Amino acid sequence: MMQDIEKEPEVAGIFSQYFEEASFPAATIIGVADLPIIEGKQALVSMEAFVALP
Amino acid sequence: MKEVSRPGQESYFELLLSAILIGVTCMWLGSCFVIHDAYYVDRQVYYTQNPFSPNATGTDYISKAFRSVAFVSAQLPLNATDRSVMEDLHNQTNQTLINLKRAVTNAGGFMRNVLKVTVYLLVQLVDDAGYRERA
Numbered sequence: 144m145m146q147d148i149e150k151e152p153e154v155a156g157i158f159s160q161y162f163e164e165a166s167f168p169a170a171t172i173i174g175v176a177d178l179p180i181i182e183g184k185q186a187l188v189s190m191e192a193f194v195a196l197p
Numbered sequence: 198m199k200e201v202s203r204p205g206q207e208s209y210f211e212l213l214l215s216a217i218l219i220g221v222t223c224m225w226l227g228s229c230f231v232i233h234d235a236y237y238v239d240r241q242v243y244y245t246q247n248p249f250s251p252n253a254t255g256t257d258y259i260s261k262a263f264r265s266v267a268f269v270s271a272q273l274p275l276n277a278t279d280r281s282v283m284e285d286l287h288n289q290t291n292q293t294l295i296n297l298k299r300a301v302t303n304a305g306g307f308m309r310n311v312l313k314v315t316v317y318l319l320v321q322l323v324d325d326a327g328y329r330e331r332a
Contacts, residue, residue: 148314148316151316151318153286153287153290154286154290154316154318157287157290157291157294158294158314160291160294161294161297161298161308162308162309162311163309165309166308166309166310166311168311168312168313168314169312169313169314170313170314170315170316171314171315171316172315172316172317172318173315173316173317173318174317174318174319174320175317175318175319175320176319176320177319178273178317178319179273181273181274181275181280181282182275182280182281182282184282184284185319186273186274186275186282186289187274187285187286187289187318187319188274188286188289188290188293188316188317188318188319189271189272189273189274189293189316189317190272190293190294190297190314190315190316190317191268191269191270191271191272191314191315191317192268192269192272192297192301192311192312192313192314192315193266193267193268193269193311193312193313194266194267194268194269194301194304194306194310194311194312195265195266195306195310195311195312196265196266196267196304196305196306196310197265197305197306197307197310
């Protein structure tokens with residue numbers, strides 16, 4: 144399941160705090176069945192990114 | 198009267214030619230090695246160790262850099278200070294972005310240079326009607 148991040152306003156809203164509007168990256172959300180359990184708590188979100196290095 | 202060369206006189210010329218040929222060959226080979234080395238260096242993948250990655254992920258590295266592009270992976274909502282994890286999606290997203298920003302910086306980049314982000318959400322959250330209404 145893949146969708147545009149703007150369809151998830153809660154995540155997109157937090158994104159806008161970390162990325163300037165002019166350099167907002169392409170972002171997709173993928174629904175996955177499982178994520179790691181850390182310190183006994185379920186991780187609800189995980190991220191990965193491609194970065195252009197200067 | 199035909200000049201008779203002394204024995205070994207031609208060999209000087211041949212030696213000179215040979216030396217030139219060997220020199221040119223060495224230069225060519227050297228340039229090949231240099232190109233090969235440069236090619237190899239460009240092909241190298243650089244890893245950045247992740248000091249914050251929890252063992253649960255089985256991931257020891259947060260980023261791989263190829264030439265001028267780094268791939269930052271396995272960013273989780275783990276607080277690096279006290280290794281705590283928040284319960285709700287809002288705080289977990291915030292913490293994950295903090296970790297992502299740190300990883301990007303460690304890889305030598307800036308958030309403004311992030312090209313693409315993939316967010317993995319538990320499928321229950323994406324499908325959850327209540328979550329949709331709240332959002």
